[in-house]
Amino acid sequence: MWKDFKRKIQQERKDQGEKPLAKRTFHQIRNALNMCLRTAEDKEWIDKVPEFREPRGSNKVTAGRAWFEPKEQTRLLKALDENIEELEKTRHHQSAKGLRDYVQFMLFSGLRVGESRNVEFRDVDIVFTKTKPGEPTANTKRALLIKNIVGKRGCSL
The missing domain is CATH 1.10.287 (Helix Hairpins)
Structure with missing residues (x-):
């Protein structure tokens, strides 16, 4: 329903020779509409507020990280x-x-460049992991455990 509304508005603007509305403008329209509909639901003018959810994700195919x-x-x-x-x-x-x-x-x-720039000494611990029985090394291996990574895709603990 919301997707059809957006498409219709953009087509009308194109037909009239106007520039298309920005994504942010549609976001503001949807929020204002939701506020009005929630008020109508609170006052029992309507039974239920309809869903205006955008589909999650994007249609763009993103390239994998280079390595x-x-x-x-x-x-x-x-x-x-x-x-x-x-x-x-x-x-x-x-x-x-x-x-x-x-x-x-x-x-x-x-780590990405931005993530590695944000790493602090307090975010890194040396942990000891047990190796499988029969391996030629000692029973433990050292590894770095990096916590509180803040980067492009959010925060990871």
Whole structure:
């Protein structure tokens, strides 16, 4: 019902040579209409407020996140190591080492740039996980547990 209404309004505006209404405008119209209908329901002028829900998601096909293949990761880290060696006797040496650590952290954690920028020391714990019996290593493995990730897709705890 709501989708048909929006389509009809946009077509009428197009036929009249006017520019289409913005998404935000339709949102405001829907909210105002809902407020009026809830008032009518409270005053018992209507039995029930009709649903005006937008379908969830979008019709756009989004590309998956880009990632580096293992060979590309190795090549990138090697180039960063070479950069560190080139800058060894300069004032940029520490920055080059920090950049390499940052890139390595992002590669191995899978975080986006914005998410990794927001990580603080208090958000990271070292956890010990038990390995399967019979594995050649000791009975525990170390891993980083990153909490409170705030990024593009919301917050993850």
